[in-house]
Amino acid sequence: MHYKIKLSRRLQIIDNMITRPYLHIWDCCCDHGFLGLTLLQRQAAETVHFVDIVPAILNQLKDDLDKYYGAEPQQSEWAVHCCDVEKLPLARVSKCPEKDNHLIIIAGVGGELTIKLVEAILSKFSHYRLEFLLCPVQHNYQVREFLISRRLGLITERLLIENKRGYEILHVALNAESPISKVGSTMWDFSREEHLLYLQKTIAHYQRIARRPQHKVSEIIKQYQKLLQSQPAC
Template identity: 30%
Template sequence: MKLPSPKLTTRMRSFIDHAILHAPFWDVCCDHGYVGIKALVSNQFPMVHFVDQVPHIMKRLQTLIYQNRELRSEHQYRLHVCSGEEIDIDVEGTLLIAGVGGFTMKNILNALIDKDHLQCDRILLSPHTDEKVIVEFIISDFFQALYSVDDKKLLTEGKRERPLYILNKKRAL
């Protein structure tokens, strides 16, 4: 089976371009998994985590990865069939949450913080709805103590423009 890379849009490619290389990559709310697959075959990330709460979506993704001969055995990945809120290991490297609403993003980030699992150096957020909700959260004093919002890009997809917020972990002084 061929890689789904032809379907990778400029928006999706931009997520990879802004990730930290040589560190884990988390594609949370992954759906089709195209972004994570691209990260996987790029060989630039030691581990790619796919997370989605819908079992049949993850089954389809697992089949796609199994059947893809281009994915050699040294490609490291893990599929998590759970909601982002239920992730139960440390999230390190880059955390991408794209294509969902601001409420969902806020819930996932809050859940990870509560469990002390939000350990990544970079967060990429591209909300499709409720942008105000996530913006208010990431600029709150509470969140600003952990991550700074260092950039906002506008990504074009078809006739739409989607925001991409790039956050980096605050370093202890």
């Protein structure tokens, strides 16, 4: 018997972007654990870790996991961690850091917090085989700048428009060879009007910021406008 799950489009896309097997997948800020439960059901990793800082949420989640996945042996194991994402216990679960591959999912938090969390993890575990699946709710340009500065490379990226809001989803890794673009590269499909509208809204956002002299964003605007200008005229 499996737990019945209905994923949002955003979580569906994140799930679909996970196409290779992992030893450990960390569903951070997991909330009710829908994504992690989906990954557990399809055995995407040897161990799926559910991470949140709210005890009440994790207590309910653990009860559900015990009920649906604790009665008999499963091919994929699970673990629940009530801790800050900055303090993920990677060292405790890794027997061989150079070989054990970890996918760390951080979605649904702001860009500044995303940067802070990834920085904390990299500062401790940069010698591990780490991949990140990130879906910040804002400050995508700054997140990309940070990832480039820490020499992460791109595995894949997707742009999702959901409820009139754009979400840039980045799958990156320390050993990935493809460079990360500050304004996105493979995620754009300008045959889709919603992608074009998202780009135009992003440019308009930075143009509003540029009205305040203390914010130096002219170069950012130029990079997004270059994307817009590269599209063939109708």
